[in-house]
Amino acid sequence: MNPTDLNDPEYFHRVIDCQFACPAHTPVPEYIRLIAEKKYAEAYMINWESNVFPGILGRVCDRPCEPACRRGRVEDKAVAICRLKRVCADNKGDVTHLLPGPSREKNGKRIALIGGGPASLTVARDLLPLGYSVDLYDDQIEAGGFVRSQVPSFRLPKKVLDEEVNIILNMGVVTHLNTYISSMKAFLTKGYDAVFVGTGAPRGRDLDLPGRQDAKAFVHIGIEWLAGVQYGHTQKTGKTTLVIGGGNTAMDCCRTARRLGGDNVKIIIRGARENMKASPWEIEDAIREDIPILEHLSPGEFVMAGDRLKGVTFQRMQGGKTDPETVFIPCDEVLLAVGQQNAFPWIEKDSGLTFDDKGRPRVDETTFQSDLDHVFFGGDAAFGPKNVITAVAHGHEAALSIDLFCNGKDLKKRPGPLTLLAGQKMGPRDWMYHSQVSDEVRQKVPMVSKVKSIKDRLMEVELGFNPKIGFKEALRCLNCDIQTVFTVDECIECDACVDVCPTTCINFIKNADEGDLRSRLLVPAKNNSQPLYVSDLLPTGRVMVKDEDLCLHCGLCAERCPTAAWDMQKYNYNPAKAGQK
DSSP: OOOOOTTOHHHHHHHSHHHHHSTTOOOHHHHHHHHHTTOHHHHHHHHHHHHSOHHHHHHHOOOTHHHHOGGGGTSSSOOOHHHHHHHHHHTOOOOGGGSOOOOSSOOSOEEEEESOSHHHHHHHHHHGGGTOEEEEEOSSSSSOTHHHHTSOTTTSOHHHHHHHHHHHHTTTOEEEOSOOOOOHHHHGGGOOSEEEEOOOOOEEOOOOOTTTTTTTTTEEEHHHHHHHHHTTSOOOOOSEEEEEOOSHHHHHHHHHHHHTTOSEEEEEOSSOGGGOSSOHHHHHHHHHTTOOEEOSEEEEEEEEETTEEEEEEEEEEETTEEEEEEEEEEOSEEEEOSOEEOOOTTSOTTSSOOBOTTSOBOOOTTTOBOSSTTEEEOTHHHHSOOOHHHHHHHHHHHHHHHHHHHTTOOTTSOOOOEEEEEEOEEETTEESSOOSOOOOOOOOOOBOOHHHHTTOTTSOSBOOOOHHHHHHHHTTOOOTTEEEEEOGGGOOOOOHHHHHOTTOOEEEEOOOOHHHHHHHSSSOOOOTTSOEEEOOOOTTSOEEEEETTTOOOOOHHHHHOTTOOEEEEEEEEEOOOTTOO
């Protein structure tokens, strides 16, 4: 193999597994260290620069970072990254002086945002400091998009949502709320320099089954029902309620139904529980609230008794096929949470925009530009339903594209990330970070008692980590942004680093192609998604090969090395943002 190119900005980025897995590439280890130092405001601002909504995401993020966490490779559970994000949000104090206000100088460019969700708000956050004038249009009475209309208050309190949405609105957004855009062609005559569409995937899927129309008063589309609850239009549900679907929306529906009088709420899924799309912790929360999950049942018919819903018939599923056996489950109400899809009834067919057979616009996956060069899409509106952190990532990329477009630049020639590999030494064997690997297990988050929380849909169920628990959890982070950097010229090939390495990830062997090298390491490197760190030739003709998959970033190799051939250096990786040169 060729020697590893440490100048490649993506090499060490891939090694910081949590940051690499995060769609917005939040520098996770950096803010976790600050939490351990009780520097909550600084940790919050690092999050705010990347993921924009630390308090919101500290509660409702889908947590793609946690399955990637290196801690999960050496014990059962990853670092509680999401809940640590909430720690800095809950304890940050007043950060007003750290946040940007309205730009004093305008650049003469006007940008329209259609939809007030996380993608649009991220675009506003990135463009306003550059002098753009930003108008936001939304058909709701408050900005926030699906985070406001569909995420229950027992998961995300309104106070937290309002605070982080208003931070961006107070940067100078001109809002046009309670305003439905009925015609894209008419809207484009307003003369905006660029338009961003972040209207989400607002249409819930229905089930066209026998009895559906007769039972329409008792069968509801999940996302519409949740919005009705959030805005106070729906205040109760049937004593026996069935929730059909296995995603996160279904979990929100069933837990909300419990709080609106549903004494007997059941989740119905076509497949097995282990294949549900819902996040594991969402499923656990539903089960904790006494909501059973009935597996392998495919809905067949809504059965009425006079003018009331009597129940639903289901067919059992065996090996992906329906079984002749029919199961009848009585109920008073049904919530359908079987998927969401895009809906653009306000965009005319002759508007110049093209859509696929799933109703999604043709959008460039890198630039987020549509067939109309000054119209951009992002979030669920671009590529279908995802999650909040993906919408934020789309917003950053779309804002970068809009800035390039408004300045007459090539949208494909995007600036690279800002990176820095910096030494951390304070002495011969002393580094500026806590390198000892904590033996603490993942901390449990305190919860409001079930009896109390189910009586109040506005009461937040998770209490979050207090600073003491947050400190313990923060020390579980393995500091994967502190990299082991090897200098060939200093190495005397004494193998001290090999002897001290707790995971046997360092090897001194004869070079070969990657497949051969991976097989001949002391511990064969089977995870091809993680790179091998290969040095230049040593005097003996061997090379140093380190399996990045096994490395704990503990620093023992650097501490033991008698010649300082190993050093621990911090790698900062910040994706390009709008306005970056």
